[in-house]
Amino acid sequence: MPLVFAGVCSHAPGIVGRADQADPLAKQRLDAAFRDLRLQLEASQPDALIVVAAEHFANFFMNNMPSFAMGLADYYEGPIENPEWLGIEKTRIPGNRSLSERLISKVMERSDVSYAEEWKFDHGIMVPLHFLTPQYELPIVPANINCQGPPLAPLHRAWEFGQALREAADSVPERVALIGTGGISHWPATPDSGKINEVWDREFLNHWSKCDKESLLAYSDSQAYMDAGQGAFEIRTFIAVSGATEGCPATVHFYEPIPIFAVGCTTATVDLSVP
């Protein structure tokens, strides 16, 4: 069954954990954007959701760091963080081992990917699920791109990983949805947390919404680090979604810098009706 949904969203822990410290109107606008994204996801009637995330040393560490990894389990746990700090209770999230195995096998035909039968979700997946599948009823297939510990896979490999995910999703009978989650410019968890380069973000989102492969792959980590912080390494998750939806335009439904959330909060979807 062809991919039924594709989009991206932010995952910063402050979106839930520090919700009470934000401008209430800004928080309301972001909540409405997440609600609309959830409704679009639900309207696609997915059987499962692949979440392309940027894990943050919750499962993968520098002793054994995969560039790309996918979950292979019937359930996962999360959040790894202190629930009071994150504002999300610890819970069990359904997976689908059979589906994961078929997807991973297909991805392996064109992209090297690690797999994990155990996976503890951190805010990178839990915050999106908190808004998009709040009852935790939809089976999740987690996919991680190393955006934390250099050396990082080059951007064109993130694009190709997205293409491999798309081929895999299209090859199974289930209705598969895809969401990429990451920050654009941000300096998460550092003294510069709260700084957001809106100009950089809007230029990136302009390229992303046009699925402009040449422009997207022209970013360099060294320049992105200088202009947009180490959090900008997470553009790999957005680029993977572009790779999965090559040729399709996308719409940024919401973008607003919210400093206490430490990121320019974003929701967007891809128009899959365009070949």
Add this chain to the structure above:
Amino acid sequence: MQKFLFELNRNADFQSRYLSDRRDAMNGFDLSDEERHALAEPDIGLLFHLGVNGQILMHFAAFHEIEWQDYLQQMRDGIAAHGPVREGVYAVTGYEGVDAHSSRLSKTSDAEKGS
């Protein structure tokens, strides 16, 4: 040092052991005296200066119930007291500090508006 925090952040039993005897929990990890001190206090500013990734450090600070703004300030104080980040991703291109970052970003933004 980061391996210790990685294990601590994801293992509830290890967290209990750390809470009962912080230094005993460090046995088996290759740590300098400075690192042991920073982990036992905990000294968030020194840990950041030594190169602990913020994603790991953020969880450790939350575990110690350090408020968000205090966590940010302790990192700033650590840079002021000890100097730029020594190792890790923040030292890849040289961590320049909050004021220098803000100044450069402002110049970049102004240049783009003028172009």
